[in-house]
Amino acid sequence: MGLHFPRPKLAMDLATAVLGRSLFSQPSLFLAAPRRTGKSEFINRDVVPALRELGVCVIYVDLWKDQKADPAELVAHVVAKELAVRQGVVARAAAVIGLQKVCIQGVEFELGAVGKAAGAALSDALHELHRVVDMPIVLIIDEAQHVIARDSAMAVMFALKSARDTLNVDGRKFGLIMSGSDRDKLLRLVTGNAAPFLGSDITELPLLDQEFVHHAAGLLALEKPGWTFNNLRLHDAFVEFAHQPEFFFRAIQRASAAFSGPPGEFHDRLDQAAADYRTARAAEYTATYCAMTPIQQAMLARVLQGAGVFTQDALLEYARLKDPAANDPLSPGSARDAMNKLREQSPPVIWRSAHGEYAAEDSGMKSWYRDLATRNGWPPA
Structure with missing residues (x-):
């Protein structure tokens, strides 16, 4: 059963927008969608082909695949590798040195030196790539929120903005598409005085x-x-699976498998699987919450609410969780120790940017919180 659902019109709309060929043109697109909802598949199977159809050199990097690697090095490497391949093709020597070197402004560099202080600037590599390919370039960075956790990666974002601005002086030659599974984290790239975009x-x-x-x-x-399917019930189940195709199709396969039960009870089986999925996700979040100390629970609640976690009123709230009569706030050091434990546990509960901003590591936890708060069910028991 094929999982991919093509969305060619949406893909072409985004492609023309980043290339400056539509009324709503933007040289940098930031796309947010929850994890496992088909974002990466849409980008690779719909957006990339649409861009190539328009005559674009597309470079793609997924920062999720190797989370231990420095995002700055991953971005610089894919740009350098594309340049090496293109220069190899132009020179009819694609096999030379295994494409381990590039030539930028007449100087030869190892691939690993691109984007480094002692090597070739990333901006120069992009300018050279455009000169070689003589076509628009679009760099796609999937799960771009990972750059925010490291200063080196944020520096690459500023380098990309510089390259974008200089390459596009006399027409749209370079565009950026950055996607992320957490809108709150992506916002760090576009809001605040320190934001590169x-x-x-x-x-x-x-x-x-x-x-x-x-x-x-x-x-x-x-x-x-010969089976009868109700589209409304299918849709209700899909919503229960949080619009995630993988889990939806997996449940469909189980509910429709041989010996799973009578065909007429297919929707009952699918509905039960959807309800079980939602209950299991909520139980995971609740178990994580209940395993925390009262101070950590209060910290998580503040992060989910978007409130400050180290303000004076927050520190006083934490102190009163230890002693309801306390008039002095908890020390910042003790509060940071509690927060660091949430960041360091496996899997981590809290994410921290290079500039000290906090968010839930799992973006689904925010939906769980909102659902409970709406039903006056917070805090969970």
């Missing part, structure tokens, strides 16, 4: 919805001729 907007990538469910129903009808 200050003033840019975050676009919420539309979640797969009714049209995707119709697509899934069509696949089911082909695979199970």
Whole structure:
């Protein structure tokens, strides 16, 4: 059963926007969508082909695949590698030295030296790449929020902005698409005086919805001729699975498998799987919360609310959790120790940017909090 649902119009709209060929042109696009909702697949199978159809040199890097690596090095490497390949093709010597070197402004550099202080500037590499390919370049950085945790990676963001501005002086030659599974983290790239792309907007990538469910129903009808499927119930189940195709299709396969039960009870089985999934996710978050100390619980609540975690009123709140009669705030050092334990546990609960901003590591935890708060169910028991 095919999982991919093509969205060619949306892909082409984004491609023309980043290339300056639409009314809503933007040289840098920031796309946010929750994890496992098809964002990366959409980018690779829809957006990249749309860009190439428009005559674009596309460079793609996924910062999620190797989270231990420095994002700055990953970005510099894919640019250097693309340049090496293109120069190899131009010189009809693609196999020379295994494409381990590039030539920038007449000087030869090892691939690993691109983007380093003692090597070639990333901006120079992009200028050279444009000269070689003689076509627009679009760099796609998937899970771009990972750059925010390191100063070196943030420096690369400023280098990319510089390259974008200089290359685009006389026309759109270089565009950036950055996607992320956490909108709050992506915001650090576009808001605040230290943001490299200050003033840019975050676009919420539309979640797969009714049209995707119709697509899934069509696949089911082909695979199970004679069965009756209710699109409304399929959609309700998909929503319960948080618009995540992988878990949705996995549940469909189990509910429609041989010996799973009568065909007429397919939707009952799927509904139960969806309810079990939602309950299990909430139970995971609740167990994580209940394993924390009262001070850590208060810290997490503040992070989820978007409130300050080390303000004077926060420190006083923490102190009164230890002693309700306390008039003196908890020391900042003790508060940081509690926070660091949340960041260092496996898996980590809290994420911290290079500039000291905090967010939940799992973006789904924020939805869990909002759901409980709306139903007056916070804090969880």
